[in-house]
Amino acid sequence: MDALIEGFKQFIKKRGLKYTSEREEILREILSTKDHFDVDTLYLQLKSKNSKISKASIYRTIPLLIEGGYIQEVYKKGGQSYYEVTLNKRPHLHFICIKCSEVKEAYDPRLNELIDDLERASNYRFLTFHLEIFGLCPSCREGKVSHETQ
């Protein structure tokens, strides 16, 4: 993990930015988080460790971490963004129930292949992606009608 932190330091410096304790602290906290996180949760986590870091700083650091490839936004729920650490794995897809808001993750290797192919075939640099599927979960799906005409 320290190599990662060191890499982040280099990344920050290369961009002509200052390497501050806040930025490092935020990254460390994120790296210690196993699951998805949102800004609020991260803020409270830091606060509970007596950190004085403000939400503003978290909001300001997140784009850097994304551009550096350390984290990715994985989905949005209720107008709020959720992130996770980018490890070796490519991110997965998220199913979100529009009724009960349940979020369920899934992996499918074909998605990763597809994304990789698309990147290779393009002149773009892919940093992160999300596949969000909205619909009704098994327990919410009854009583639904669609608009099949005729």
Next chain:
Amino acid sequence: MDALIEGFKQFIKKRGLKYTSEREEILREILSTKDHFDVDTLYLQLKSKNSKISKASIYRTIPLLIEGGYIQEVYKKGGQSYYEVTLNKRPHLHFICIKCSEVKEAYDPRLNELIDDLERASNYRFLTFHLEIFGLCPSCREGKVSHETQ
């Protein structure tokens, strides 16, 4: 298109809701829109046609149109949702440049196959999905470094 409107009317009635001129007007305006749209644009479009429809009504109608399968949210940019008409085609993917905010569409049949497979293999009812890829477009990609350690 009238069959669609008629279908929408049935859809609304089946749900015990009232079929109002506002709801129809909103759907008609959306159907006449070729491209992606957001609430603000739609509102201004309606306004320019001397419609008195408020933004609140648009915001209240959109979830209905989504549940009915008439439109889908296709991506978010700058905290704003963008929608488009659901025709026969399954939606495509969107590439969004994190620097210049350019949005580019792409189609890949493999994505549709994948989504269809996932739906068949699950107990979920898929209503809409988005695949958003964030990164750097060709003209913005220079000067970038990643954090490959060693």
Next chain:
DNA sequence: TAGAAAGCTGAAAATGACTTGCAATTGAGA
């Protein structure tokens, strides 16, 4: 290694998309 310039930070105010409360209006069944 002091001093300064440029970046950062926290706190608070601002923003902006979206939602909600409310009084007036309208659709739809009786």
Next chain:
DNA sequence: TCTCAATTGCAAGTCATTTTCAGCTTTCTA
């Protein structure tokens, strides 16, 4: 036509995120 619940527009409210700003670090230079 009557009646009542659903709907509408407007204005006020929410809430995540962004910005402002004054004070504080980091880093560069002499």
